[in-house]
Amino acid sequence: MKILAVSPHLHSGTTTRVLMRDVLIALTPVLLAALYFFRWRALALVLVCVISAVLTELLAARIFKKENKVQDLSAVVTGLLLAFCLPPALPLWMAALGSFFAIFVAKELFGGIGCNIFNPALSGRAFLLASYASFMTTWSRPLDAVTAATPLALAKAGSAVDALTSAAAQAAGQTAVYRDLFWGAVAGSLGETSAAAILLGAAYLFCRRVIDWREPFSYLATVALIMFLAGQAVLFHLLAGGLLLGAFFMSNDYTTTPMSTRGKLIFGIGCGILTSVIRLRGGYPEGVCYAILIMNMFVPLIDRLDLKRQ
Amino acid sequence: MHGDYKELTRDRAITNAPVPEYLYVPLSQHIGAPAVPLVARGDRVKRGQLIGSADAFVTANVHSPVSGEVVEQVRIINPQGRTVDALKIKNDFQDELDPALKTYGVPDELSTDMLREIIREMGLVGMGGAAFPTHVKVSPPKDKKVDTLILNAAECEPYLNADYRLLLEHPNEIVLGLRLMARATRAVWVVVGLEDNKKSVMAGLQAAGIEEFARIAVMPAVYPAGAEKVLVKKAVGRQVPKKGLPLDVGVVVVNVGTVYQLARSIQTGLPLLERVVTVSGEFANPGNYLTRLGTLYQDVARLPDNYDQKDYRIVSGGPMMGFAVSRLDIPVTKGTSGLLLLRSQIFKESNCIRCARCVDACPLELLPYQDRGLDECMECGLCAFVCPARKYLVQQVRQQKAAKKLQAK
Secondary structure, eight states: OBOOOOSOOOOOSOOHHHHHHHHHHHHHHHHHHHHHHHHHHHHHHHHHHHHHHHHHHHHHHHHTTOOOOGGGOHHHHHHHHHHHTSOTTOOHHHHHHHHHIIIIIIIGGGTSTTTOSSOHHHHHHHHHHHHSHHHHTOEEOTTTOOEEOOHHHHHHHTOTTHHHHBHHHHHHOOHHHHHHHHHTOSSSOTTTSOHHHHHHHHHHHHHTTSSOSHHHHHHHHHHHHHHHHTTBOHHHHHHSTTHHHHHHHTTTOSTTSOSSHHHHHHHHHHHHHHHHHHHHHSSSSOOHHHHHHHHHHHHHHHHHHHHHHO | OOOOOGGGTTTOOEEEOOOOSEEEEESOOSSSBOOEESOOTTOEEOBTOEEEEOSSSSBOOEEOSSSEEEEEEEEEEOTTSOEEEEEEEEEOSOOOBOTTOOOOOOGGGOOHHHHHHHHHHTTOBOTTTTOOBHHHHTSOOTTOOOOEEEEEEOOOSTTOOHHHHHHHHOHHHHHHHHHHHHHHHTOSEEEEEEEGGGGGGHHHHHHTTGGGTEEEEEEOOOTTTTSHHHHHHHHHOOOOOTTOOGGGGTEEEEEHHHHHHHHHHHHHOOOSOEEEEEEEETOSSOEEEEEETTOBHHHHOOOOTTTTTSOEEEEESOTTTOEEESOSOOBOOTTOOEEEEEEOOOOOOOOOOOOOHHHHHOTTOOOTTSSSSGGGOOOOOHHHHHOTTOOOHHHHHHHHHHHHHHHHO
8 A cells, every 4th residue: 555644654653552652661560569568468559459449441442432551551551550549458349449430430431542632540549538438548557568557647647657757856867757658668658658659660761762751750749848948847848748759650641730830930930839739738738640730720711821831 | 652663774884776767856845936947859868958847946957867868758657646746868878977067165164045046946844754955955035044954864764774874874074964954044053863772873973073062862763753843952952942943943953865876976976866765664675775765665665575465555655654656657756755664553542541652652642533733733643553452543633624624726
């Protein structure tokens, strides 16, 4: 066949599927850390979330009479990310329900890939948190799975770890606690505990130019600045909770964030302010999920700023 | 650009393409009024003889590339896919020169007005692809002042090496042509905009004395470094206004092939009759060929054995901005920089995932995913090249431009 088409006659070869595959590669260290710290619970949750995400995508294609786009791997990414922000002891059927909500309601009802307003994985998590609050806030200690509180929750409750959040204690040297926060041996969601694994995955995405620095760094810098001004331990707040996972894998989700440099910076700074405010003043110990979801709502508005400039 | 495929023909010296028995010389190989034929069926023509000319300012003369006989005036598909008038000439293989050709003596004694007249007579156009008549470019209107001449030595399109080979093999002609072009434009500053993957030509240009009057600006080899607006910004730091021309900031940009041709025309007295064409991609004879204008593609490029079994697209020009054509009985014209055979597939668009690669890639800082501000789009193709959803972004721009034109009518 001889092909006539408008220029350009070359393509970079980087398709949506290639990008999603790169994200999956980048999430592999996080997956390995989750498997190490939370054992078979991690395996079960990840499998349930990914499989139900893919099945929901197939179901949606059937119901809406659309071409099924499972091969673009985006549903796999959503399932995996959702599993990474769930507590290890969550009943599996709840995880499956959250995955269904993420794909069916947050993504497919809005038109499928590229059309959703809210981050699907975070929508799934927010749905579960609203529906099953106690299950979603019951955490377990890594390795032995004994019920335990997260570092952020302890800090919020003003208990023993509270000392850690003061700069003075930091200077006195709490290296053991920081070591655990860095490698991931703390209570928390499956994929959020190991800063090392997240940073390794993020480094891969930077090198492959899948993500850029604008949202993650404006997000992290804003949190760091506010925590510094509030007299909190900056490093603790950067490493604890879901901030790194959110900053490198969710605050820069293509579809649900702005497209211009300025817009991306506004988005990251907004996420940073909201996360800090929730952590310092809100009812929840952690604010990453809601911060990103709330900022998702402003994306159409932020994008309009750039249209005006044209 | 990552993977520019230039290595396929980079080291292949310019050789003469075979001159065919029949040549099809289009009367419009340029932007502007088509030339009116000055010869008719059965007329004898000599090599270099003026065979087409128009009574307009924006037009270019057309000359016979061979000696022989005018068979007839025909309609033929041109490299842009349009049907145009052409003169079919039967080559007598004598290459008998037209006795009316002039000689010009010492090149450096030619005045600005004489140079402009020579450029017009010789039928010079921008040989990078657009084929804008050069005498128009070097004769700015009275209210525009030109102070800078830029030689566009970027050749940023993947695959193409026609300009690179000229710079490497003929530095003396390039330097002479550039000096004359500077006089023709009355430019004070002369800058050579060179991509950093072509530094190997610098020694030759320096030995030919280019630094006596020009500065070489080495730019990163990032497509589209050779797009006029990008080049002007990179080479001399001036911002061409939206919807404006380099002329608006006192700059004239000329092509390597055009500058070379000016020097050759003045040395030999011959007008623009042939050009270097890069034949590359899957064609069986990759190389850089000095080709007579009016030579059909099939006479210069040889098809591979598997041509009928595989999916291919034939491209006139570069792969980013060139035209896909359906056949090989199309003549090489003044703007034909390359002839490519590319393995090809048709891809379906998928949903935009808002990754903003198009926004980051656009050299004019437009928003390719939005249907606004695209009047000034130069169709460099970078947005569609990087789009993970394989959106037909350039096609949309062209459709919108065409629709606007129709509405205006």
